[in-house]
Amino acid sequence: MLRVSKLTDYATVIMTVLADAADVLSAQDVAARARLELPTVSKLLKQLAHAGLVAEMTQHAPLLLLDEVVAHLDPGRRAALYDALTALDAQVWMTGADPAPFAAVASRAQIFDVSPGRVAPAQ
Numbered sequence: 001m002l003r004v005s006k007l008t009d010y011a012t013v014i015m016t017v018l019a020d021a022a023d024v025l026s027a028q029d030v031a032a033r034a035r036l037e038l039p040t041v042s043k044l045l046k047q048l049a050h051a052g053l054v055a056e057m058t059q060h061a062p063l064l065l066l067d068e069v070v071a072h073l074d075p076g077r078r079a080a081l082y083d084a085l086t087a088l089d090a091q092v093w094m095t096g097a098d099p100a101p102f103a104a105v106a107s108r109a110q111i112f113d114v115s116p117g118r119v120a121p122a123q
Contacts, residue, residue, distance in 0.1 A: 010036055011044045012069050016077050019084035055090065064092045070101040079104060 017033045018025065025033070031041040051062040064085070070078050082105045085092045096102060099122065102111055111122040 007044065008066060010040055011048065012066065012081060014041060014044055015084040016080045019080035051090070062090045064088070064090050066092065066094045068096055069094055070096060071098070
C-alpha cells in the first residue's frame with residue numbers, strides 16, 4: 001500500500017483522478033475517487049485553479065516541482081499524470097532516482113542527469 005503524506009503527493013493523486021475522468025467532477029467526486037478528505041481536496045483544487053488563473057492572467061506558466069512523484073505509480077497512472085501535467089501548460093520539474101519511469105515522457109520532455117556539481121542532458 002502506498003501511503004501519501006505530503007500535499008504535493010495529494011495533488012499528484014488528484015491530477016491523476018482528473019486525468020482519468022471522462023466528465024467534469026465535483027470536489028466531492030474527486031475526494032471519493034482519490035480516497036482523500038474533502039477539505040484537503042478542496043484546498044488543493046483551489047491552489048491548482050489559482051495557478052491556472054495566474055498563468056492565464058500573466059501569460060507566465062507556473063513552475064511545478066515534484067520529487068519522486070512517479071516512483072510508486074503503475075504505468076497507467078503514470079501516463080495519466082504525464083498527460084495532466086502536459087495539459088497544465090506549466091514548467092514541470094520531476095525528480096527520480098530511477099530513470100526508467102520517465103522513458104514514457106522522454107519524447108515530450110527534456111531529461112537531465114544530475115550528479116554532484118554537474119547537470120547534463122541525459123544520454
